[in-house]
Amino acid sequence: MGQIVIVGLNHRSAPVEIRERLAFPADTIGHALRGLAERDGISEGVIVSTCNRVEVCVLADEGYKGTQSVKDFLSAYHGMPLQELAAYLYHHTEEEAVRHLFRVSSSLDSMVLGEPQILGQVKDAYGYACEFRSIGPVLDKFFTKAFSVAKRVRTETKVANSAVSVSYAAVELAKKILGDLSDKTVMLIGAGEMCELAARHLLSAGAKGILVTNRTFERAVRLAEEFDGTPVRFEELPVHLKRADIILSSTGAPHFILKREDVEEVLRIRRNRPMFFIDMAVPRDIDPDANQIDNVYVYDIDDLNNVIETNLEERQREAARAEEIVIAEVTAFRRWLESQQVTPTIVSLRKKFEEIKEAEVAKALSVLGAQDPKTRKVVESLASSILNKVLHAPISSLKRESDGRSPSEMVAVVREIFDLPEEESGEGTEAPESAPGQGGRIGQ
Amino acid sequence: MHVALLKATTAFYLVGALLYLYFVFTLNERSARIGRMLLMIGVALHGVAFVARYFVAGYTPITSLFESLSFFAFAIVGVFLAFEMQYNLRVLGAFVAPLAFFFSVSAAFLPGEVRTLAPALNSYWLPVHVMLLFVGNAVFAVAFGAGIMYLLMEKELKRKRIGAIFKRLPSLNVLDDINYRCLTIGFPLLTLGIITGSIWAEYAWGSYWSWDPKEVWSLITWLLYAALLHGRLTVGWRGRKAAILAIVGFCAILFTFLGVNLLLPGLHTYSNLSG
Numbered sequence: 001m002g003q004i005v006i007v008g009l010n011h012r013s014a015p016v017e018i019r020e021r022l023a024f025p026a027d028t029i030g031h032a033l034r035g036l037a038e039r040d041g042i043s044e045g046v047i048v049s050t051c052n053r054v055e056v057c058v059l060a061d062e063g064y065k066g067t068q069s070v071k072d073f074l075s076a077y078h079g080m081p082l083q084e085l086a087a088y089l090y091h092h093t094e095e096e097a098v099r100h101l102f103r104v105s106s107s108l109d110s111m112v113l114g115e116p117q118i119l120g121q122v123k124d125a126y127g128y129a130c131e132f133r134s135i136g137p138v139l140d141k142f143f144t145k146a147f148s149v150a151k152r153v154r155t156e157t158k159v160a161n162s163a164v165s166v167s168y169a170a171v172e173l174a175k176k177i178l179g180d181l182s183d184k185t186v187m188l189i190g191a192g193e194m195c196e197l198a199a200r201h202l203l204s205a206g207a208k209g210i211l212v213t214n215r216t217f218e219r220a221v222r223l224a225e226e227f228d229g230t231p232v233r234f235e236e237l238p239v240h241l242k243r244a245d246i247i248l249s250s251t252g253a254p255h256f257i258l259k260r261e262d263v264e265e266v267l268r269i270r271r272n273r274p275m276f277f278i279d280m281a282v283p284r285d286i287d288p289d290a291n292q293i294d295n296v297y298v299y300d301i302d303d304l305n306n307v308i309e310t311n312l313e314e315r316q317r318e319a320a321r322a323e324e325i326v327i328a329e330v331t332a333f334r335r336w337l338e339s340q341q342v343t344p345t346i347v348s349l350r351k352k353f354e355e356i357k358e359a360e361v362a363k364a365l366s367v368l369g370a371q372d373p374k375t376r377k378v379v380e381s382l383a384s385s386i387l388n389k390v391l392h393a394p395i396s397s398l399k400r401e402s403d404g405r406s407p408s409e410m411v412a413v414v415r416e417i418f419d420l421p422e423e424e425s426g427e428g429t430e431a432p433e434s435a436p437g438q439g440g441r442i443g444q
Numbered sequence: 445m446h447v448a449l450l451k452a453t454t455a456f457y458l459v460g461a462l463l464y465l466y467f468v469f470t471l472n473e474r475s476a477r478i479g480r481m482l483l484m485i486g487v488a489l490h491g492v493a494f495v496a497r498y499f500v501a502g503y504t505p506i507t508s509l510f511e512s513l514s515f516f517a518f519a520i521v522g523v524f525l526a527f528e529m530q531y532n533l534r535v536l537g538a539f540v541a542p543l544a545f546f547f548s549v550s551a552a553f554l555p556g557e558v559r560t561l562a563p564a565l566n567s568y569w570l571p572v573h574v575m576l577l578f579v580g581n582a583v584f585a586v587a588f589g590a591g592i593m594y595l596l597m598e599k600e601l602k603r604k605r606i607g608a609i610f611k612r613l614p615s616l617n618v619l620d621d622i623n624y625r626c627l628t629i630g631f632p633l634l635t636l637g638i639i640t641g642s643i644w645a646e647y648a649w650g651s652y653w654s655w656d657p658k659e660v661w662s663l664i665t666w667l668l669y670a671a672l673l674h675g676r677l678t679v680g681w682r683g684r685k686a687a688i689l690a691i692v693g694f695c696a697i698l699f700t701f702l703g704v705n706l707l708l709p710g711l712h713t714y715s716n717l718s719g
Contacts, residue, residue, distance in 0.1 A: 158471075158611075176610060177601060179617025271680025274616065291602060295683045303604045310606055 002043060004142060004337075005066040006097040007074065007089055008055035011111045014088035022078055022085075024049040026128070032077060033134040039069050044136035046143060048104070048125040050118065052111055055125075057101060059138050063093040098142070098333050102326045105146040106153040107160060113315045114160040119150045138340065142333070149329045156325060159318040167198035169307045170278050170299075171205045174246050177276045177297055180206070187211040187244035189237070190251030191223060194280050194301075198248055199227060211244060213237055215251070238262065242269045250280040256287045263290040278304070338407040342398050345411045348420050353391060357383045394418075446500065447556060449493035450514060454552055456486030457521065457545040464537030468612055476534040480525070483541060487521045494518065501558040504571040509705060510554040512578070516701070517548035519582035527586050531622065535612055539589035569644035573637060580633030581697050584669070587626035588694035591687035594619040598684055616683065623686045624676060631669050638662055657708035661700035668693045 009022060024032050024047050036045040036058065044059035056074065060066020071089065075082040092100045103109045105122045126143045129135035135143070154160050178184050186207050188199050191214060199210060210229035214220035217233055224231035232240045237257075241247070251257060258277075263286075267275065274295040279286045284300055291298040299307075361383050365376060398410055414420070463479030466472065494515070497505040505511045524540045527533065597613045600606065613619070641662075642652045653659060672689040675681030681689075704712070 173601070173606075176597070176613075176615045177617070179615035179621075272682050273680070274683065294685065297601055299604065306604065307606045 002059045002061045002138075003063040003066060003094050004057065004097045004138070005060045005063055005070060005091065005093050006055055006057045006100050007067060007070040007091040008048075008053060008100075009088045009090065010053035010055075010109065013090055018088050019051070019054065021080065022054050022074065022088075023051070024054065026124075029128045030132040033129060033132045035077060036070075036073055037134040039073060041065050041069055044139040045134045046125055046129040046139055048122055050121045053104070053109075055101070055104065057097070057139065057142075059136065067091045067093065094337075095330060095334055098337075099326060099330045101142065101146045102149045102329055102333075103323075105150040106322055106326060107150070108153070108319055108322055108326065112165070113312070113319055116160055119147070122150075123147065138337075141336070145329070145333055149326060152329070153322045153325055157318040157321045159315055159322045166194055166280075166301070166304045166308065167201040169304050169311075170198045170248075171201045173297070173299065173307070174202060174207075174276050175205070177274055178245055181208075182206045183208055184245040185209050185211065185243055186229075186246045186248065187213070187232075187241070188223065188227075188229075189213050189247065189249040189257070189285065190215075190281065191219060192250035192280055195248045195250045195278075196223070198278060198280075202246060202248075203227065207246065211240055213240070238266075241266050245273070245275060247275065247277045247286075248280065249277065249285040251285050253281070253285060254283060256285060258286045258290070260287045260289045260293070263287070263296055264293055267293060267296060280304075341407050341411055345414055345420065346395055346398055349394065349414065349418060350391065352418065352420060353387050357387050446493040446496040449489050449496065450548075450556075451552065453486045453490040453493060454545065454548045456482045456489065457517065457541065457548050460486060461537070461541035461545045464534070464541050468535055468538040471612065476537065479537060479541070480528065480534070483521055483525060483537070483544075487518065487525065490514075490518045490521070497558070501561075503561045503566065504574075505558075506571070506574045506578070507561060507565055508554075508556075508559065510551050510556045512574070512701070513547045513551035513554070515574075516578050516581065517544045517551070519578045520544040520547065520585045523579065523582040523586055524589075527622065527625075531614075531618065533614055533618070533622075535593065535614065536586070536589055536622075539592055540586055543585055543589070564648045567644060567648065569640060569647070573640040573644055576633050576640060577637035580630045580637055581701065583626050583630035583633065584690070584694050584697055587623050587630065587690040590619045590622040590626070591690035591694075594623070594687035595684065595691075598687075620682050620686060623690055624682075626690070627669065627673050627676065631673055634666055634669060638666060656710040656712055658700060658704045658710060658712035661696065661704050665693060665696040665700050668696055 009019065011019070014022075029047060029049070032047055033045060036042065036047065036056065041061045042058045043061070046057045048055040048057070056070050058066055058070055060069065070091075071082060071086065074080075074089070075085050078085075100109070101122075105119050107114050107116065107118045110118050122143070126135070126147075129139070129143075174181060174184075181202065184207050186199055186202050186209070188195060188210060203210060210224070210227045211232050212220045212224040212227065212229050213232040213234050213236075214223065215234050217231065220231040220234075223229075241258075241262075249257070263275070263277075267273075272295050274297070277286050277290065277296070277298040279288075279298060279300040282301065286298055286300075288298055288300065290296050361380055364379055368375065368379070394414060398407075398414060460479045460482035463475045463482065467476035467479060494505060497511075506515045520540060521544045524536065524544070528536060593613050594616060596609050597616055597619065600609045601616070641659075645654065646652045668689065672681065672686060672693065675689075676686060704710070
């Protein structure tokens, strides 16, 4: 057994230049994981590396040394002097480390609170660690638990329940207005980074196709190619508008390019099939009065930002509830960790006494020269019952949560008093068949 | 036995409706699942009670106000469950299940003993005419629920204040779809119900149509839904307009059913508060 240690840096502790330098690209992560797990005093290791954070999680024989060892590893691996590096790093041990990983995977520590990608990234990190066999039973249990905590947070709170980026909000709104997007057509008017991003999101959310128009037709053609869509001449916009269910607009036009009457006209042709206009242009492209027409919804950039704002506030409230879940889960996991520390000690304690008993019983029987089964039985049960009664007190105090003393202290005391052999902490770690994951590639 | 069963049924509807409401507020999936289970048990018991009463009374028990209210609740729950399965739309339960409970519990306050059947009602037309209408009405009750949901959702989307409703209700498109689907099922049932009634009237009262208040109000209801169907098919009415008409139409149904029974005596006065 050892202590869980996490050393890391994130978007708050380090600027992007540093995060870039300390990232672990996926193609070399195996090398890094092996380097990490080979260090003295470290028996298991997992590396989470995303554009916003690097978290190196290890099982170390001892917390302080483990922390130092991981810091040395980071410095050596990335060729960055430790003095320079240290300012950007944070480290957590034991319960704090548990809490940290639970919060990270539940997206409570993310730049955008509740964003959904982080859990997948942590899962990837776990997958790599399994593949390269740098993970053992303790971290395996730890990460698996972190995933289930993240799932609990997701289902029991609304922290990941709402759109917090403009393009994501656009997709959510489109779904609520138009339902299934798979038979809906998007139209992109003009070009703008945000519009293109929203278009991409809508397409990946299942929208059927995209029409692209631009004042310069060549530009429209180019963009249409990029989106696998159809270019449309700007002058023909009124003709093609009726085909579009979702209209994304960001032209540099000084006036409205679509007036309320235009929209009314199109809607008549469409027999009132709903239209969703997303106007990202400033000054605006689409007459906001069109929003008053039945089955027409016009959102400008401020409206979208308001939606996001409300969602963010809700997330903050939900985050507080999520933190409570994390706290409860940390306590539960700590109990498990403690039981992990205590069990091997109890086993070796028993083993030692059993051996003594066996030896002494054999000696006594040979002195007695007793052959009849009854004498043998009496001697054996005498020895067993003395053994059980003697061991009862130390074992139950090991199992009990003693006030003031941590289980690891108790374990140390018991081991010292009874002179138990040095703990075989690596038992599970070294046996490959007990390691999780089916990667099975060593030393590639 | 059937009276006790009906009481149990009402209890199931109540708890089912409450669970659906709880689901809408908390989005607790389990509560919706249990709610649906309770409604299923309720509707099954209701079916048993209906059959039991049929055998006790010797006629299809949809003659008194007690019996009709009870049957209406039965039909609403049945139709709702069918729609919920088709659209996987649990929120609808919060809007429709309380309605079913309301009718079911109103019946409980009325005299429910089995009476001797008025001779005019003793006909094979009775179950056909009344059941067609009540099942049709139940379908329109679902359209009514969907209509209210549509208006709530539309208002939130138009005002651009995205909040609790946005998260809970399905897309406008789905709600409008339900409106149309209900119309295409409910309208033929309503039409057939009126036609069979008219044929029966010729047998029983000697005239196809006698401008009795219930007939007049049925016609008004029929015209409302006919207008909606026509508008949908020809000029593409949909969304808000369709939702409002579904709500108005259901109010007309309620008046035809309850208002006429209680306020406007006529040939159809077989079922009022006294029996």
